[in-house]
């Protein structure tokens with residue numbers, strides 16, 4: 600039995616309708632929400648979405664922005680490659696598409712940071728195209744409904760899920776008769792995955808497609824989709840230097856590419872390097888150092904143990920200026936101005952904690 604008619608009818612009554620990005624068919628706004636929602640919960644995205652649109656109300660404004668301005672708006676949302684691709688994509692839309700997003704999934708997928716599922720979501724929401732989505736939540740719905748075994752992140756299983764996603768699209772006839780069919784169906788799939796067909800304890804009794812769901816029929820909702828084979832992540836360790844002089848902290852602007860690219864952060868040293876030597880090499884006079892407890896931050900590809908070291912300094916006049924002259928990426932930043940800087944979430948958390956405990960002032 601086809602799932603599309605049931606899902607469309609269910610979405611109209613029980614689906615989500617009040618999310619800020621649902622009130623528009625503007626591809627810029629839909630695209631921004633789709634990128635922000637990758638690997639990130641709706642609740643975490645809401646404020647970022649509103650702030651980002653205020654700073655960059657259209658694709659041209661985003662294309663014209665400087666990288667640090669974009670990164671500052673993204674800081675704390677994580678997976679920073681998304682922000683770099685977002686910026687690159689806006690520039691491509693302006694340079695290659697005269698500032699208007701292309702209107703088909705096939706063209707959208709050629710832009711930086713837009714994968715096949717995101718391209719299909721934008722095309723379905725904004726232009727009513729019959730294009731299949733397959734994000735993490737939707738994979739779970741199809742794996743359960745079709746009883747598809749195996750890790751959905753593997754190529755073979757993903758291919759099966761794509762076949763199912765395409766087969767289950769609303770018919771061409773349904774789309775001709777109802778201009779909103781694709782947008783409602785696509786939203787319905789997303790809503791089902793987010794609200795009923797959840798990772799644990801799915802609410803099958805309320806599900807519009809429960810009558811022919813294999814996982815439910817076979818009592819296997821706990822087993823499907825099959826668990827991902829966990830990779831053991833490599834371990835790395837670094838020290839970070841909190842060089843401090845009264846009222847100021849030394850921050851470094853990271854290069855545009857790489858981990859935390861384009862963000863402000865604390866200078867990073869290899870774990871066994873001397874923070875005192877580092878500060879002395881900058882022309883700072885070190886009065887005291889204090890090592891804080893290490894903490895762990897997990898990136899997609901490795902686990903990083905970070906040991907913060909507070910280095911109290913008095914700076915001679917030559918290096919006490921806003922910019923620390925011996926290394927142009929380093930700047931003395933007023934502690935009161937830290938909020939305005941785009942900092943990675945764990946660094947912001949560390950600094951805010953130390954400031955509120957009066958360790959830094």
Ligand code: SF4
Pocket residue numbers: 740743744795796797801802803804806807808809810812813814815820
């Ligand atoms: S019946 Fe249950 S497991 Fe099957 S799709 Fe619906 S919510 Fe998911």
